[in-house]
Amino acid sequence: MATNGQKLASANEAQSGAREQLLEAASQIMREGDTIDLSLSELSLRAGLNSALVKYYFGNKNGLMLALLDRDMGKIVVELNALVAKDMPPEEKLRRHISGVIDTYYTFPYLNRLMMRMVRDAAPIEAARIAERYLKPLSDAYEVLIEEGVKAGKFRPVDPQLFYFSVTGAADRFFSARLVLRHCYDQHDISPEMRDAYREHTIELIMRGLLAD
Amino acid sequence: MATNGQKLASANEAQSGAREQLLEAASQIMREGDTIDLSLSELSLRAGLNSALVKYYFGNKNGLMLALLDRDMGKIVVELNALVAKDMPPEEKLRRHISGVIDTYYTFPYLNRLMMRMVRDAAPIEAARIAERYLKPLSDAYEVLIEEGVKAGKFRPVDPQLFYFSVTGAADRFFSARLVLRHCYDQHDISPEMRDAYREHTIELIMRGLLAD
Numbered sequence: 001m002a003t004n005g006q007k008l009a010s011a012n013e014a015q016s017g018a019r020e021q022l023l024e025a026a027s028q029i030m031r032e033g034d035t036i037d038l039s040l041s042e043l044s045l046r047a048g049l050n051s052a053l054v055k056y057y058f059g060n061k062n063g064l065m066l067a068l069l070d071r072d073m074g075k076i077v078v079e080l081n082a083l084v085a086k087d088m089p090p091e092e093k094l095r096r097h098i099s100g101v102i103d104t105y106y107t108f109p110y111l112n113r114l115m116m117r118m119v120r121d122a123a124p125i126e127a128a129r130i131a132e133r134y135l136k137p138l139s140d141a142y143e144v145l146i147e148e149g150v151k152a153g154k155f156r157p158v159d160p161q162l163f164y165f166s167v168t169g170a171a172d173r174f175f176s177a178r179l180v181l182r183h184c185y186d187q188h189d190i191s192p193e194m195r196d197a198y199r200e201h202t203i204e205l206i207m208r209g210l211l212a213d
Numbered sequence: 214m215a216t217n218g219q220k221l222a223s224a225n226e227a228q229s230g231a232r233e234q235l236l237e238a239a240s241q242i243m244r245e246g247d248t249i250d251l252s253l254s255e256l257s258l259r260a261g262l263n264s265a266l267v268k269y270y271f272g273n274k275n276g277l278m279l280a281l282l283d284r285d286m287g288k289i290v291v292e293l294n295a296l297v298a299k300d301m302p303p304e305e306k307l308r309r310h311i312s313g314v315i316d317t318y319y320t321f322p323y324l325n326r327l328m329m330r331m332v333r334d335a336a337p338i339e340a341a342r343i344a345e346r347y348l349k350p351l352s353d354a355y356e357v358l359i360e361e362g363v364k365a366g367k368f369r370p371v372d373p374q375l376f377y378f379s380v381t382g383a384a385d386r387f388f389s390a391r392l393v394l395r396h397c398y399d400q401h402d403i404s405p406e407m408r409d410a411y412r413e414h415t416i417e418l419i420m421r422g423l424l425a426d
Contacts, residue, residue, distance in 0.1 A: 034333060112386075119396055120247060131396040162387070162414040169386020170379040173325075177378060183332055183344040201375040209422035 303362035
């Protein structure tokens with residue numbers, strides 16, 4: 001016979017399962033439709049769950065979108081901080097970071113647009129939380145990484161904030177341009193091979209652009 | 214006494230005036246709100262014109278957005294083609310082009326998102342027209358420009374299509390990130406000085422990234 005503790009654990013598990021299912025369904029809809037606009041009925045259909053659960057877990061659609069941002073951005077910040085802390089040449093750190101950014105945008109092509117939308121439309125306190133939790137840590141990590149490379153005589157001195165915009169922009173543009181690829185080049189999705197080619201291209205372009213003479 | 218011709222010319226002028234006013238009002242709303250979503254009532258208020266004129270000139274809101282895309286993108290294609298045709302070292306052509314891209318995105322920060330939205334939501338025939346008129350000519354011009362630079366021994370051989378995504382992405386990210394700047398760095402708009410700093414940064418990063426050893 002199950003104890004109360006076991007029952008609670010099992011209820012929590014089911015709960016977390018439905019919550020994750022809703023987030024994953026939203027993620028898939030955004031990725032496939034190349035959009036960050038989603039309807040609750042579409043979401044409910046895809047997740048195979050009653051749309052009332054959105055209200056239960058997230059309050060409303062905006063709450064669900066914030067939770068998706070937390071799910072997808074959290075990892076990036078943790079990984080970048082771990083990378084910056086490593087004992088490794090700064091050029092190698094940056095190569096790995098750019099590679100990680102490309103992979104992230106390949107998996108979550110909506111991520112940048114989602115963040116912009118949340119910062120734009122969220123209540124000021126929520127926008128400040130997003131900035132504090134994701135944007136500032138990323139910005140700080142770039143500052144440390146560039147400074148380290150400049151001190152080691154490896155990087156040109158560049159403005160880390162501007163450099164951050166260049167890197168994420170170059171990575172984001174490719175994956176948010178799937179529709180352009182479709183209409184101009186008759187490529188119906190970005191294959192892992194194209195992702196790899198773009199990863200190589202971007203790393204090479206940016207590293208050469210940054211390295212000291 | 215005005216002739217019929219003069220009357221017609223004057224009517225045409227007034228007409229073109231109202232049409233241009235609506236486009237300019239839409240452009241300002243998109244720029245200031247960092248959005249490509251606009252309401253007809255907001256547009257009508259800003260332009261000081263009856264919103265029925267949108268239907269008269271453009272059919273519907275989507276037609277107005279297409280006309281705005283035509284207004285803002287047309288110039289870019291013409292200028293890039295003129296630049297490619299010039300008798301000038303390829304590095305200098307590319308520097309000038311990147312500089313022009315930065316200026317365009319500074320003036321029309323919504324342009325990339327507007328194009329993506331139109332390609333995504335327009336009827337297939339309209340999406341094909343956008344691709345034919347704007348995206349393919351840009352892509353072709355990049356191909357010619359890169360090939361010229363490689364032949365002259367100035368550029369590394371890179372994939373022009375991937376390179377195109379890197380350049381527009383780096384330029385676009387900065388100007389579509391005004392909200393991030395506001396929340397993270399307390400900068401309430403992008404000043405002409407910041408635009409100039411980003412222009413220098415981007416040209417330097419990309420040219421160094423592309424130049425042959």
